[in-house]
Amino acid sequence: MDRIAFLDHDTMGADIALRRPAIPHDWVQHGRTAPADIVERARDATILIVNKVPLGAGTLDRLPDLRFVAVAATGTDNVDVAACRARGIAVSNVRAYAVHTVPEHVFALMLALRRSLPAYRQSVAAGAWQDGGQFTLLTHPIRDLHGSTLGIVGRGAIGQAVAGIARAFGMRVLFAGRKGEEAAGGPDHVPFDAVLAESDVLSLHCPLTPATRHLLGEPEFARMARRPLVINTSRGGLIDDMALVRALEGGLISGAAVDATAVEPPPPDHPFLRLAGRTDFLLTPHIGWASAEARQAVADQVTACIEAFAAGRPINLVT
Numbered sequence: 001m002d003r004i005a006f007l008d009h010d011t012m013g014a015d016i017a018l019r020r021p022a023i024p025h026d027w028v029q030h031g032r033t034a035p036a037d038i039v040e041r042a043r044d045a046t047i048l049i050v051n052k053v054p055l056g057a058g059t060l061d062r063l064p065d066l067r068f069v070a071v072a073a074t075g076t077d078n079v080d081v082a083a084c085r086a087r088g089i090a091v092s093n094v095r096a097y098a099v100h101t102v103p104e105h106v107f108a109l110m111l112a113l114r115r116s117l118p119a120y121r122q123s124v125a126a127g128a129w130q131d132g133g134q135f136t137l138l139t140h141p142i143r144d145l146h147g148s149t150l151g152i153v154g155r156g157a158i159g160q161a162v163a164g165i166a167r168a169f170g171m172r173v174l175f176a177g178r179k180g181e182e183a184a185g186g187p188d189h190v191p192f193d194a195v196l197a198e199s200d201v202l203s204l205h206c207p208l209t210p211a212t213r214h215l216l217g218e219p220e221f222a223r224m225a226r227r228p229l230v231i232n233t234s235r236g237g238l239i240d241d242m243a244l245v246r247a248l249e250g251g252l253i254s255g256a257a258v259d260a261t262a263v264e265p266p267p268p269d270h271p272f273l274r275l276a277g278r279t280d281f282l283l284t285p286h287i288g289w290a291s292a293e294a295r296q297a298v299a300d301q302v303t304a305c306i307e308a309f310a311a312g313r314p315i316n317l318v319t
């Protein structure tokens, strides 16, 4: 009989119904699990469910019964997948569940910054509309998305959905080729550096891997000729935090919105927290995924992944 442990069940939200897999099993769930408690809580499990709990090689070494990890997310950067493979542990993730929730969040952030909504909100609260004495207040820049260029890194489920909305807005969409490589794949798929140079908005939708860590650092911000908005709803590690802060403060970019930090939640001295008063910077607490519809889809896929693995026909395997 399988022994299933969910180590960070609270991350799903209390409104979500997680159906128990239709296989013989013992079930234990923990709201959250501190790193020091992972081995103790996972020791007896044959199947683990994790959303963001880290499973590194050292931890896996101490879990000899483990056969399957169901990640309750698309991103699997918290799990050492190569170490799992070496130990015969299968890993699955959740796919294409976020094709509405993340793109809608991206456009909420993009529109807020392009139309200076945080700045106007602050001005109205300070009485600037009355002080202006006319029907309109034109104290902050307002730019249409129509006619502007959106650069997208990552042509997967979310990147393509973002592109679809962008085209409906009348934006020109460019997909970035791999950094350091000549791009291929059609007229809208162009070299990475060209995307940096041509974008008015740049949105990141690739996974965090050794190849994408600090994808955007000082040299990349320096190449952003059109002072774009930079939007990161993927993973914090994709951007060098201090380089982003300097790019914003130095005017190399016209704004930034971030939904993920390298450590979550960010520590109180995180450089992004001191940007909180800026109206050209938005920090949201990793909620791009979090529409009720999408979180329910995550729960349903996790159950399906476990049932498929138990039936010997695994789905969504991460290799």
Ligand SMILES: NC(=O)C1=CN([C@@H]2O[C@H](COP(=O)(O)OP(=O)(O)OC[C@H]3O[C@@H](n4cnc5c(N)ncnc54)[C@H](O)[C@@H]3O)[C@@H](O)[C@H]2O)C=CC1
Pocket (backbone or CB within 6 Å): 074, 075, 076, 095, 096, 098, 102, 153, 154, 155, 156, 157, 158, 159, 176, 177, 178, 179, 205, 206, 207, 208, 209, 211, 212, 233, 234, 235, 259, 260, 286, 287, 288, 289, 290
């Ligand atoms: N903020 C949030 O709440 C959420 C964040 N995410 C993040 O978004 C990422 C993308 O999600 P999906 O589009 O569903 O995944 P996906 O797997 O469908 O697409 C990822 C795409 O990135 C591409 N890619 C991989 N390495 C690359 C590189 N070095 N350069 C350029 N492209 C590269 C892949 O070929 C693939 O086309 C996830 O890995 C996760 O980190 C996903 C869901 C919610």
Ligand SMILES: O=C(O)C(=O)CO
Pocket (backbone or CB within 6 Å): 051, 072, 073, 074, 075, 076, 098, 289
């Ligand atoms: O699905 C993902 O990768 C997320 O970040 C949400 O948990």
